[in-house]
Amino acid sequence: MTILRSALAIAISTAAISAHSNENIPTLGLHFGYGFGGETLVDTGDEELKAGSGLLFGGFVQVPLTSNNAQPVFAKLGMSYMRDSISASDGDASFDKFPIDALVMTQVNNVKFGAGLTYHLNPTYEEDSDYGDYEVEFDNALGFIVEGDLTLPNSSVEFGLRYTKIDYEVNGIEFDGNGFALTMGSTF
Numbered sequence: 001m002t003i004l005r006s007a008l009a010i011a012i013s014t015a016a017i018s019a020h021s022n023e024n025i026p027t028l029g030l031h032f033g034y035g036f037g038g039e040t041l042v043d044t045g046d047e048e049l050k051a052g053s054g055l056l057f058g059g060f061v062q063v064p065l066t067s068n069n070a071q072p073v074f075a076k077l078g079m080s081y082m083r084d085s086i087s088a089s090d091g092d093a094s095f096d097k098f099p100i101d102a103l104v105m106t107q108v109n110n111v112k113f114g115a116g117l118t119y120h121l122n123p124t125y126e127e128d129s130d131y132g133d134y135e136v137e138f139d140n141a142l143g144f145i146v147e148g149d150l151t152l153p154n155s156s157v158e159f160g161l162r163y164t165k166i167d168y169e170v171n172g173i174e175f176d177g178n179g180f181a182l183t184m185g186s187t188f
Contacts (some may be wrong), residue, residue: 024067029187032057033160035082037179041095041125045090049095051168052179054084058099060186065104076103076114076147091129098122099164101145112149112158117142120177123168138168141177149185156187 024157038052058080065073078101085094098121105114123138143166149158160183 011161024064026061026063027060027187029060029156029185030058031060031078031080031183031185033181033183035084035164035179035181039176041175042086042093042127044086047086047088049084049093050179051087051095051175051177052164052166053095054095056080056082056099056181056183059102060185062105072107074105074107076105077101077150088129091124091127091131093127093129096122096124096126101144103147105147107151108151110151112146112151114164115144115146118145118164118166119143120166120168123177136170138170141166141168143167143177150181158185158187159183160185 014140025120033056034054035056036050036053038050040048040050042049058078060076061177063075063077065075078099080099080101081096082099083096085092100119100121101116102118103114103116105112120141123141125134125136125138127134143164145162145164147160147162149160151158160181160182162183164177164181165188166177168177
């Protein structure tokens with residue numbers, strides 16, 4: 001919860017100091033959120049660890065692809081860290097990954113939407129339990145992403161919804177990592 005509060009404070013503070021004097025220059029931003037979905041990796045009976053779930057935080061750059069055009073088109077390139085974990089009386093388990101996103105987006109009024117590719121580096125499952133300590137490194141994975149963001153009026157704060165279509169593979173076995181994520185971010 002401390003990470004979530006810190007991420008919220010960063011997003012709000014960057015919104016307060018942001019300025020867009022020139023819309024044709026790249027903008028940097030930070031985002032955080034929570035994803036849900038994907039195949040269940042561990043089920044304790046009370047909690048589930050899923051391949052597409054977890055806390056997400058990272059940064060991005062938006063690069064304009066058009067200039068002096070009524071319909072803005074831009075590339076959104078981002079790198080994040082995503083982690084989900086569970087604890088039980090007999091141990092802990094977690095699933096971590098580093099998504100790299102490349103989307104082509106457009107904006108209509110306060111709504112941005114687009115699609116692109118996501119590449120997840122080092123997806124890793126870890127378990128520390130009474131049954132032993134395990135670390136399973138999945139293959140890097142390529143997937144598809146669709147995103148929509150609503151920018152608050154007169155602000156650089158945005159709330160988003162994204163869908164990721166991806167599969168994680170280890171030793172020829174695939175796990176469904178498809179899921180949705182609710183995000184909040186800010187450009188500066």
